[in-house]
Amino acid sequence: MExxxxxxxxxxxxxxxxxxxxxxxTEDEVKRQIQQLEEDKIILAYKALVDDDxxxxxxxxxxxxxxxxxxxxxxxxxxxxRIAKYDQVQDCYLMSGSYDLMVVVQGSTxxxxxxxxxxxxxxxxxxxxxxxxxxxxxYKEQGTLYEQQSFDQRLKVSP
Amino acid sequence: MTVQNKQSYVADHIRxxxxxxxxxxxxxxxxxxxxxxxxxxxxxxxxPWHIREAAIYALEKGKxxxxxxxxxxxxxxxxxxxxxxxxGMSYDPKTEILVSVGVSEALxxxxxxxxxxxxxxxxxxxxxxxxxxxxxxxxxVAVGVPTRAEMNFSLTVEDLIPHVTGKTxxxxxxxPTNPTGATMPAEELDKIAAFCVEHDILVIxxxxxxxxxxEGKHESIATRPDMRERTIFxxxxxxxxxxxxxxxxxxxxxxxxxxxxxxxxxxSMLCASIISQEAASEALRNGExxxxxxxxxxxxxxxxxxxxxNEMGLKCHLPRGSFYLFPSIEATGLSSRDFSLKLxxxxxxxxxxxxxxxxxxxxxxxxxxxxxxxxxxxxxENMADFIKNL
Numbered sequence: 069m070e071x072x073x074x075x076x077x078x079x080x081x082x083x084x085x086x087x088x089x090x091x092x093x094t095e096d097e098v099k100r101q102i103q104q105l106e107e108d109k110i111i112l113a114y115k116a117l118v119d120d121d122x123x124x125x126x127x128x129x130x131x132x133x134x135x136x137x138x139x140x141x142x143x144x145x146x147x148x149x150r151i152a153k154y155d156q157v158q159d160c161y162l163m164s165g166s167y168d169l170m171v172v173v174q175g176s177t178x179x180x181x182x183x184x185x186x187x188x189x190x191x192x193x194x195x196x197x198x199x200x201x202x203x204x205x206x207y208k209e210q211g212t213l214y215e216q217q218s219f220d221q222r223l224k225v226s227p
Numbered sequence: 228m229t230v231q232n233k234q235s236y237v238a239d240h241i242r243x244x245x246x247x248x249x250x251x252x253x254x255x256x257x258x259x260x261x262x263x264x265x266x267x268x269x270x271x272x273x274x275p276w277h278i279r280e281a282a283i284y285a286l287e288k289g290k291x292x293x294x295x296x297x298x299x300x301x302x303x304x305x306x307x308x309x310x311x312x313x314x315g316m317s318y319d320p321k322t323e324i325l326v327s328v329g330v331s332e333a334l335x336x337x338x339x340x341x342x343x344x345x346x347x348x349x350x351x352x353x354x355x356x357x358x359x360x361x362x363x364x365x366x367x368v369a370v371g372v373p374t375r376a377e378m379n380f381s382l383t384v385e386d387l388i389p390h391v392t393g394k395t396x397x398x399x400x401x402x403p404t405n406p407t408g409a410t411m412p413a414e415e416l417d418k419i420a421a422f423c424v425e426h427d428i429l430v431i432x433x434x435x436x437x438x439x440x441x442e443g444k445h446e447s448i449a450t451r452p453d454m455r456e457r458t459i460f461x462x463x464x465x466x467x468x469x470x471x472x473x474x475x476x477x478x479x480x481x482x483x484x485x486x487x488x489x490x491x492x493x494x495s496m497l498c499a500s501i502i503s504q505e506a507a508s509e510a511l512r513n514g515e516x517x518x519x520x521x522x523x524x525x526x527x528x529x530x531x532x533x534x535x536x537n538e539m540g541l542k543c544h545l546p547r548g549s550f551y552l553f554p555s556i557e558a559t560g561l562s563s564r565d566f567s568l569k570l571x572x573x574x575x576x577x578x579x580x581x582x583x584x585x586x587x588x589x590x591x592x593x594x595x596x597x598x599x600x601x602x603x604x605x606x607x608e609n610m611a612d613f614i615k616n617l
Contacts, residue, residue: 090527
């Protein structure tokens with residue numbers, strides 16, 4: 069399974085026939101395994117990784133450090149799930165260290181992100197404080213470098 | 228006085244060395260555009276960043292001088308540990324390990340250190356292009372031992388027997404093999420070892436592809452009884468850690484042999500580049516995860532390309548090691564060279580004619596899968612089309 073997941077994580081568009089040849093399995097077997105992984109929610113989604121700058125999108129992204137108070141039953145989970153539900157929230161992680169949640173928020177303007185933080189996030193019961201850091205430039209995302217230097221400089225034939 | 232024949236300045240044994248078949252072919256390929264090449268004998272990965280970074284750091288620290296002839300003490304200690312852990316042989320980093328400029332140099336000085344003029348050297352064919360000329364350069368007599376496709380090109384004692392004479396001094400081994408991807412079954416390795424002990428043959432074993440073993444564990448002949456004392460073990464960084472351009476390899480052998488190789492190395496090469504040696508140390512200490520990642524990737528490409536080649540009627544075994552497939556092209560009725568040229572001209576796919584690796588490679592071509600999956604897919608499609616329309 070791990071080898072199958074690795075291939076799909078690298079490129080989710082590889083055909084099942086090609087995966088079968090690479091892993092020395094039958095195509096039916098591969099299809100079944102993928103289906104199982106999807107049913108078990110091990111594979112959650114297939115998405116394209118887009119360079120927003122090149123696509124001409126002026127998105128604003130911010131990382132927000134959020135301090136919240138844990139609850140008697142469930143700790144941070146209920147509040148975290150509530151925050152994660154907002155469409156503006158792209159990622160939400162529970163962290164160790166000086167704050168509790170790291171929340172990545174995306175909006176179309178700086179004002180939009182700011183008002184989400186002050187009006188929605190900070191006003192939630194149990195949220196003590198927020199610290200917002202705007203992102204300036206992306207160099208690498210999900211293991212993919214934005215500026216790829218992928219030209220093959222090898223000789224065309226070598227012993 | 229004018230020189231009549233400048234060739235007469237060239238030493239006889241150099242003039243007699245034939246031009247490499249691969250060079251010829253290389254020049255044709257190089258003159259063409261948009262070629263998809265399965266002809267490249269080096270990893271398509273760039274050296275892992277942490278290793279490149281170690282080389283940069285070495286420069287920053289001002290490490291730009293000579294090192295000990297044998298190599299930096301640090302790298303030799305790292306090699307000693309690595310060889311012990313991964314191969315099960317123990318060599319003293321002070322006296323039994325020599326860092327060379329790639330395995331090519333190690334092979335050259337090993338042969339020069341042990342051969343007297345006229346000594347015979349056995350090596351299994353098809354083999355890496357430099358073996359035959361390296362023996363000639365060391366004034367030895369090169370004796371190619373053909374291996375067979377039905378044995379997946381591994382070497383048997385039966386193959387060796389007809390070629391052994393009173394003058395046989397050395398057996399050269401290269402498993403996993405470039406160009407065939409052959410590996411040695413453990414029992415057969417036992418027999419070859421016993422045969423070498425019985426006939427007092429010294430073994431020079433080039434195990435550069437050993438990390439790229441996909442099934443089972445690679446075993447070195449030096450681990451067999453009484454073999455350590457009669458083996459020069461050669462290894463390097465180019466294939467496992469994608470470090471071809473760093474030019475760094477090593478030889479491990481008993482003191483007397485290491486000392487003999489060192490005498491040549493100190494006056495010809497002096498030492499391997501200190502920057503490369505620093506990078507090599509980093510590779511041995513922290514390079515395993517990246518190496519495994521690359522190996523897993525090669526394995527998938529191997530499976531893919533082997534299944535495609537067999538589908539299109541080019542029969543080939545699934546090599547347990549290296550990054551080469553060596554399919555038979557006999558079914559096409561073409562010679563290795565004609566097949567490769569025609570494929571190149573008509574479909575712009577480069578493979579290397581098998582006879583570039585010795586006469587027993589006739590009827591085969593070498594396809595390297597050290598190329599991106601996308602290129603392999605395109606090459607396989609073009610080849611299948613080519614075969615269909617022959």
